Amino acid sequence: MTGHTVEPSVIDDGTRPGETPSGAPSARRDPPALEQIIGPAALRDLDRTQLDHLAARIRRFLVEKVCAAGGHLGVNLGVVELTIALHRVFDSPHDVLVFDTGHQTYVHKILTGRADGFDTLRRYGGLAGYPSRSESVHDWVENSHASTALSYADGIAKSLQLKGELAGSGRPDGRRVVAIVGDGALTGGLAWEGLNNLGSATAQNRPVIVVLNDNGRSYAPTVGGVASHLHRLRGRRDHEGAPMPEPRPPSAENLFGQLGLAYLGPVDGHDVAAVQDALERAAEACRPVVVHVITSKGSGYPPAECDEADRMHGVGVVDPATGKAEGPGERTWTGVFGEEMVQIGARRPDVVAITAAMLRPVGLAPFAEAFPDRVFDVGIAEQHAVCSAAGLAMGGLHPVVCLYSTFLNRAFDQVLMDVALHRLAVTFILDRAGITGPDGPSHHGVWDVGLLGLVPGLRLAAPRDPARLRELLREAIDHEGPTAVRFPRATAGSDIVAQRRVGGVDILHGGDHRAPHVLLVAAGSTAQSCLRAADGLERSGIGVTVADPRWIVPVGTAVVELAARHRLVVTVEDGVRHGGVGALLSQACADASVTTPVRHVGLPHAFIEHGTRRDLLDRCGLSAQQIAAAVRRGLDGHPPPPPARAPAPDPVIHAPTTARTGGERP
Ligand SMILES: Cc1ncc(C[n+]2csc(CCOP(=O)(O)OP(=O)(O)O)c2C)c(N)n1
Ligand SMILES: CC(=O)[C@@H](O)[C@H](O)COP(=O)(O)O
Ligand SMILES: [Mg+2]
Numbered sequence: 001m002t003g004h005t006v007e008p009s010v011i012d013d014g015t016r017p018g019e020t021p022s023g024a025p026s027a028r029r030d031p032p033a034l035e036q037i038i039g040p041a042a043l044r045d046l047d048r049t050q051l052d053h054l055a056a057r058i059r060r061f062l063v064e065k066v067c068a069a070g071g072h073l074g075v076n077l078g079v080v081e082l083t084i085a086l087h088r089v090f091d092s093p094h095d096v097l098v099f100d101t102g103h104q105t106y107v108h109k110i111l112t113g114r115a116d117g118f119d120t121l122r123r124y125g126g127l128a129g130y131p132s133r134s135e136s137v138h139d140w141v142e143n144s145h146a147s148t149a150l151s152y153a154d155g156i157a158k159s160l161q162l163k164g165e166l167a168g169s170g171r172p173d174g175r176r177v178v179a180i181v182g183d184g185a186l187t188g189g190l191a192w193e194g195l196n197n198l199g200s201a202t203a204q205n206r207p208v209i210v211v212l213n214d215n216g217r218s219y220a221p222t223v224g225g226v227a228s229h230l231h232r233l234r235g236r237r238d239h240e241g242a243p244m245p246e247p248r249p250p251s252a253e254n255l256f257g258q259l260g261l262a263y264l265g266p267v268d269g270h271d272v273a274a275v276q277d278a279l280e281r282a283a284e285a286c287r288p289v290v291v292h293v294i295t296s297k298g299s300g301y302p303p304a305e306c307d308e309a310d311r312m313h314g315v316g317v318v319d320p321a322t323g324k325a326e327g328p329g330e331r332t333w334t335g336v337f338g339e340e341m342v343q344i345g346a347r348r349p350d351v352v353a354i355t356a357a358m359l360r361p362v363g364l365a366p367f368a369e370a371f372p373d374r375v376f377d378v379g380i381a382e383q384h385a386v387c388s389a390a391g392l393a394m395g396g397l398h399p400v401v402c403l404y405s406t407f408l409n410r411a412f413d414q415v416l417m418d419v420a421l422h423r424l425a426v427t428f429i430l431d432r433a434g435i436t437g438p439d440g441p442s443h444h445g446v447w448d449v450g451l452l453g454l455v456p457g458l459r460l461a462a463p464r465d466p467a468r469l470r471e472l473l474r475e476a477i478d479h480e481g482p483t484a485v486r487f488p489r490a491t492a493g494s495d496i497v498a499q500r501r502v503g504g505v506d507i508l509h510g511g512d513h514r515a516p517h518v519l520l521v522a523a524g525s526t527a528q529s530c531l532r533a534a535d536g537l538e539r540s541g542i543g544v545t546v547a548d549p550r551w552i553v554p555v556g557t558a559v560v561e562l563a564a565r566h567r568l569v570v571t572v573e574d575g576v577r578h579g580g581v582g583a584l585l586s587q588a589c590a591d592a593s594v595t596t597p598v599r600h601v602g603l604p605h606a607f608i609e610h611g612t613r614r615d616l617l618d619r620c621g622l623s624a625q626q627i628a629a630a631v632r633r634g635l636d637g638h639p640p641p642p643p644a645r646a647p648a649p650d651p652v653i654h655a656p657t658t659a660r661t662g663g664e665r666p
Helices: 048-069 073-077 080-089 106-120 149-162 189-198 225-234 272-285 333-347 365-370 382-394 405-420 448-452 466-478 524-539 557-564 581-591 613-619 624-635
Strands: 096-099 177-182 208-214 262-268 289-294 351-355 375-377 398-404 427-431 459-461 483-486 500-502 505-509 518-522 544-548 551-553 568-576 598-603
Touching: 048 073, 048 080, 048 106, 048 272, 080 106, 080 177, 080 208, 080 272, 096 149, 149 177, 149 189, 149 208, 189 208, 208 225, 208 272, 225 262, 225 289, 262 272, 272 289, 333 351, 333 365, 333 427, 333 466, 351 382, 382 398, 382 405, 398 405, 405 427, 405 448, 427 466, 448 459, 448 483, 448 551, 448 568, 448 581, 459 466, 466 483, 505 524, 505 557, 518 524, 518 557, 518 581, 518 624, 524 544, 524 568, 524 624, 544 557, 551 581, 557 581, 568 581, 568 624, 581 598, 598 624
Parallel strands: 096 177, 177 208, 208 289, 262 289, 351 375, 351 398, 398 427, 427 483, 459 483, 518 544, 518 568, 568 598
Antiparallel strands: 459 551, 500 505, 505 544
């Protein structure tokens, strides 16, 4: 590994005393200032010294910008040299670079002319934290869900081959297709579906270059047989820091060779020249090939290198000198969940927990510490997590599957056909449910209510506060059938005490009016805004009942009976309205011949861009004022307004009317 670990304040990036790191290059042939790099061509004729200075300059830039804004710091510090080499060997966007998960593309963005956007990183309307097709022709895949790159590469290579544009098709300017995939992403089943096709007999003349970015970690060290195999291939004595042998020629002595892909590596991923040499040889091979690149997450920044938990995989705003967040940590929904799980684990020896490579992010660290034999990290393998949970339940245990809501999407069939069909007692914990914020459209957990509302026999709870999270978690785990509990990426807030409980439904406000009036159905964390809306409405003489159903799927009879006793129902949910709480209640009212009009306030049926959670909720019409406005419009006989069109651009990412094919790219 080249020696490049330095303190952030003394990174030797070629900056002369008094010159800012991104200042104009001095006469000493320093590399171009980052803001002056308008594209990869600027890298082509840099010499070794300039490349080393450029790498140091990028590291310093990453530490400065990401510590100030939050984002994937450790991840991107680990791919500085790798990304420089990629853009020196391949000619993006003529050549296609597909990044798996996309959280490691900050360096790619710097080298493709977007350094000056980093002051807006992950802010509404600013630079996305993942590839963005609307930002650059160098970006292809926006989906931040792992293990997809190999399948995209397979499809793109097939399309280029059929059009006669793929390298190896006889054209001198044949296009190369490169997939950059992490060792963690390689624990996902979809990645092996991709490999199976990339290495097939028919693919031997359809060269795809798989760059395996192996840092030995997802957040924590990568688990499973794949990780062990990679460790053996690395020929390392340990995961980090050991010297690496010279790149070995392709051989069949490893899994990739057995699957029909040549193997090149292991390569020191922090040595630009070594990576460049390996990539050039891979491109010349003109066949499917895996280039096994060894990197270190957090490389070059001691606070990350020393972070045993996850090498500062992703951070909030932190002090660049220490890597620590300022001030005391906030109590999050995740933290409350983690505490209660330990209480439940002590009471219920049959309860076990499953994580898909995110033990700490989903709050299972306390449970793992208390009950180390009762936590299973299955890797980035959500479908396996759910199906394995079905097996655990069949074996007599009660598994608690802990995922971010958005990552449940890919395991829907396992929830439906492996858990619910067998009516198994499995509990799904859906953290980051609703608008999450900075990670953008593929991370907002907004689809779970619509999806799980389709699952016969499954019960879904949406707690409004920490006390209800604890209560509903216990009810879910005590239930003899499939259950789920959803909560947001947010501070936990204070408890909201109900006036009374009617048929399992908590009445939070009103409900004792004689004259028919408005029923506000507050799903989960929207309760606070609904109560504020109710206060405003009451001041203008509109009587409001605010009810928290607690269990939102299936719709309880008590909610339908409440609806029947009101003049108007308005449901409010932090989820897509399409198939959501409102839609389900409308259906339930229709089935019960209850004719009270029901209006749905929730998120649009669309992809919502990145920003802060609060701001995006407001832009989507979920503020107290907008809820009150929806009630008033309902009383006037009109449907609630479409999601508020803030003066700034719409938060909704409009699906293009015509498919944005690769054809828009060169
Ligand atoms: C389907 C899915 N599950 C979980 C995640 C959350 N996640 C984001 S990055 C990451 C670890 C990825 O590890 P690896 O592929 O090795 O990339 P590295 O961060 O090491 O560069 C995980 C689990 C995700 N993005 N997608
Ligand atoms: C890339 C990825 O999927 C995760 O790193 C995600 O960004 C973490 O999100 P939180 O910050 O909500 O934990
Ligand atoms: Mg990794």
